[in-house]
Amino acid sequence: MQIRHDWTRDEIRGIYHLPLPELIFRAQVAHREFHRPDEVQLCRLLSIKTGGCPEDCAYCSQSAHYKTGVARQELMNPTEVLDAAKRAKAEGATRFCMGAAWRQVTDGKDFDRVLEMVRGVAALDLEVCCTLGMLTESQAQRLKDAGLSAYNHNLDTSPEFYGEIVSTRVYDDRLQTIAHVRKAGITVCCGGILGMGETDEDRISLLEQLARLTPHPESVPINSLVPNEGTPLGGAEELDPLVMVRTIATARILMPASRVRLAAGRRGLSQEAVTLCFLAGANSIFTGEKLLTTPNPGADADHRLLETLGMRAMQNA
Numbered sequence: 001m002q003i004r005h006d007w008t009r010d011e012i013r014g015i016y017h018l019p020l021p022e023l024i025f026r027a028q029v030a031h032r033e034f035h036r037p038d039e040v041q042l043c044r045l046l047s048i049k050t051g052g053c054p055e056d057c058a059y060c061s062q063s064a065h066y067k068t069g070v071a072r073q074e075l076m077n078p079t080e081v082l083d084a085a086k087r088a089k090a091e092g093a094t095r096f097c098m099g100a101a102w103r104q105v106t107d108g109k110d111f112d113r114v115l116e117m118v119r120g121v122a123a124l125d126l127e128v129c130c131t132l133g134m135l136t137e138s139q140a141q142r143l144k145d146a147g148l149s150a151y152n153h154n155l156d157t158s159p160e161f162y163g164e165i166v167s168t169r170v171y172d173d174r175l176q177t178i179a180h181v182r183k184a185g186i187t188v189c190c191g192g193i194l195g196m197g198e199t200d201e202d203r204i205s206l207l208e209q210l211a212r213l214t215p216h217p218e219s220v221p222i223n224s225l226v227p228n229e230g231t232p233l234g235g236a237e238e239l240d241p242l243v244m245v246r247t248i249a250t251a252r253i254l255m256p257a258s259r260v261r262l263a264a265g266r267r268g269l270s271q272e273a274v275t276l277c278f279l280a281g282a283n284s285i286f287t288g289e290k291l292l293t294t295p296n297p298g299a300d301a302d303h304r305l306l307e308t309l310g311m312r313a314m315q316n317a
């Protein structure tokens, strides 16, 4: 199977709207060419600096624009972060992600502490990922030199719908940070969030943006909105789990070599829906009780589910 970056909107629309059994079958064919069908990567995400973010992302409990009850916390100290990374590794995680609620990285004491965390986690032989907001080229290079394997920066939704979700930055800002990350030789983790009131066409447009990135993001997180009280999307309608399945399967077909991550919102899915997401080509999940500030199934529940399905956690980062 050839990896393509020239997918057209019509082709993607045609795939997304296939009858579900056909869509899942094609996703499985793509999946099996590049990945073991019985393996799922376990990742852990830790909020190293919580709340008080100046951005106004309508889904986010950490935005300073909304009253959500998330308490603001300063940057954690590197020793605590390393302890959390060691625990995550002991529970089977091979990737450790650190998230800070910043609009952008600012050079100085806090960034130096993040670099120290990256060096420490990389020394544990874990894939190390950060999500810190916008980055300059030189900051991306310093993260790379510290041992960063991946940088998460989501496109969130389609360019057409983006203005409904965020007003404090534009789509091109996202694309620029992704370009800086690429230039530094760090792998890209980039996906979106479903269930924010977007249409099928928005989801198709987001997938088109992702699938036309050259190279593709090595990791594609597909999140389902977890409505947070106090945010503009706090009362959003529940997403049909089959929309998640369709989006994951389409992502798998368009970006067959990437890891597709079933990310936030997994706790709202039944075991059967999660199983369908695996069949559709998801091969990475976040484990641990919390995803930044939202609840997530615990590591024990995940291990039990994999065992029930006869699947296993990926061993090597």
Ligand code: SF4
Residues within 6 Å of the ligand: 053, 054, 055, 056, 057, 060, 061, 062, 063, 064, 100, 101, 102, 103, 133
């Ligand atoms: S999603 Fe990130 S950038 Fe947006 S408000 Fe939340 S922490 Fe800030």
